[in-house]
Amino acid sequence: MPQFEPGNFLPQLFWLAVIFAVLYFAVIRPTLPKVGRVIDEREGRVAGDLDAAETAKHEADAIRTRYDEAMAAARQAAQAEVAAASEKAAAAAEARMQALAAVLDGKADAAAGQLATARAAAKATLAATTAALTGDAIAKLTGIDVPAAEIEAALAAQA
C-alpha cells in the first residue's frame, strides 16, 4: 500500500502544513469572522426587534385598557346627562302643558260667558221681534190691532 511507504510521508505532511496554513490564515481568518459578526448582529437585531414588539404590545394593551375605561366612563356620564336632560325636558313640557291648559280654560270660560250673554240678548230680542211680527201678521190677516202686551202674554203662555 502506498499509504505505508515512509518515503511518501514527508512530502504529504509538508504540503498539508503549507496548504492548511494558507487555508486557515489566508482564507478562513479573513472571511469567516465577518459572517460570524453578521450572524451575531442578526441575532441581536432579531432579539431587539422582538423585545421592541413585546414592549409595543404591552403599550398597546395599556392604551386599549385606558381607552376602554374612558369609553365606559364617558358612556356612563352621557347616560346620566341624557337622563337628566330628559327629566328636565319632561318637567318643562309638563309646566307648559299646565300653563297652556290654564290659558285655554280661561279662554273657554270667557267664550262660554260671551255665548251666554249673546244667547240672553238674542232671547230678549227674539221675544220682542216675535211679538211685533205676530201683531203685524194679525193686523194684516184680520185687521184687528191687538195691543203688544196682549200678544206677548199669549206667546209666553204658548211657550
Add this chain to the structure above:
Amino acid sequence: MANPMEQFSIERIVPLAVAGKDVSFTNSSLWMLIAMLLVAAFLYIGTAKPQLVPGRAQAAVEYLYDFIRDMLRENVGKEGLKYAPLIFALFIFVLACNLLGLIPFVGAFTPTSHIAVTFGLAAIVFVLVLIVGFAKHGLHFFTLFLPEGTPIFVLPLVAAIEFLSFLSRPFTLAIRLFANMTAGHVLLKVFGGFVVALGSFEALPYVFGIIPLAVNVALTALELLIAVVQAYVFALLASIYLNDAVNLH
C-alpha cells in the same frame, strides 16, 4: 484486473528537496491545493459583501458555519465558539478532499485516503487540545486523567488507562478517516474491475457487467454519504476533545 491500490500511489509532479529532505509537489499536494482553492472561492464569494439579509452564496457559508458553531455550542459551550474557525477549517478541508476524490474521469486523488494527511490533521487537533488545556488550566489539566469519584486503590490503573486513551486519540482520529476513505475507494475500484471482467465474457459480452456496474452506482452514493459523514465525525470528535481541554470533563 488493475491493482485496486494503484489509485493511492503518490506521483511526484514537481520533485523538490529542501535540505536533502523530499518535499516534492505530488498528486496529493495538487488535490489538496484544488480543495483549498475551491474552499477559498466558496468563502471569498460568500463573504464578499456580508449582508444582514444574506444572498445565496452568503446563506450557504452561513449554513455551514452555523452548523459548526451549533456543534461547538452543544459539545463545548459558549467558550467553544472561539475555536469555530479552526474546527470549520478542518471540517471543510476534510469534506472538500473527501468529495473531490470521488469525481470520476479526472484522475482525482483523495488526500484523506493517506494516513500521513489524516494524521497531520489529527495532530492539529491534538496540539490544539494540549495548548488550550495547558493555557487554560496549567498543571490542573492533568486532572483530566483522574476521573472524580474513583476509589483510591484503582486510581493508578484508571489514570494509566485514561492517559493511554488520551494519547491514542490522534491515531484513532487519523485511522478512522484514512480507513473509511481507503476502503471506499478500494471497493469502488474492485467493482469497477468486475465490470470489465464480467462484461468481457465472450459468449455473452457486456450483459453480466451490468450487475457490478449497478453495485458501483449504489456504492458511489454510499461513498458520497461517507465522505460527508466522515468530515462531520472528524469535526465532531475534534470538538469533543476540545471540550476536555476547555472544561476538563
